[in-house]
Amino acid sequence: MNHALAAVGGEPVAPESLYPLIGPSLSLGFASLLEVEPGDPAVAACIASYRSVYAEVSLRDTPTYPGVPEALDAIAAAAPGRRLGVATSKPRAFAEPLLDALGLRSRFEVVAAPELDLHVESKTVTVGSALAALGHDGPATMVGDRHVDMEAARAHGLRAVGVTWGFGTADELRSAGADVLIGSPSELPAAV
Numbered sequence: 667m668n669h670a671l672a673a674v675g676g677e678p679v680a681p682e683s684l685y686p687l688i689g690p691s692l693s694l695g696f697a698s699l700l701e702v703e704p705g706d707p708a709v710a711a712c713i714a715s716y717r718s719v720y721a722e723v724s725l726r727d728t729p730t731y732p733g734v735p736e737a738l739d740a741i742a743a744a745a746p747g748r749r750l751g752v753a754t755s756k757p758r759a760f761a762e763p764l765l766d767a768l769g770l771r772s773r774f775e776v777v778a779a780p781e782l783d784l785h786v787e788s789k790t791v792t793v794g795s796a797l798a799a800l801g802h803d804g805p806a807t808m809v810g811d812r813h814v815d816m817e818a819a820r821a822h823g824l825r826a827v828g829v830t831w832g833f834g835t836a837d838e839l840r841s842a843g844a845d846v847l848i849g850s851p852s853e854l855p856a857a858v
Contacts, residue, residue, distance in 0.1 A: 673715035689812035733851030751776035816842035
């Protein structure tokens, strides 16, 4: 994000100040940093600069949280036939290759993500797309680390499981309506 800010003449900010911006739409994050509206041309320039670097860096430098692959395997083993999907704010053009690079793509039937444009798609819309693609017809759970995940779960009547090993805080997740908070991937199978 600092690379993108510098590309438009902005001042860098401390990394810890950027953490709350990870997860929701880039348009909203850069708009808040630049103190402009999300449709401002400077926001579009930041997003273009960010994406030019992110496409390469994300595949090279993004690790899987320890224990996540095992937790996903345990979820699948506990309920054969359970259908898993991803609902991400990350554009599909980045989400699919990243899941492949992490060795996780095959565990998910659906990857719902916005297309690669500057339109702000709410997490609630993205979760709705995932549910529609899965043919949602019964109880379901949304797992996430940010307030937008919990809010989307609430909007769709899903059980909201907040994970505290990501970028959101326990207070953020509770305030946004998490039904339960978990502190490690090993707790995930029991929570869903």
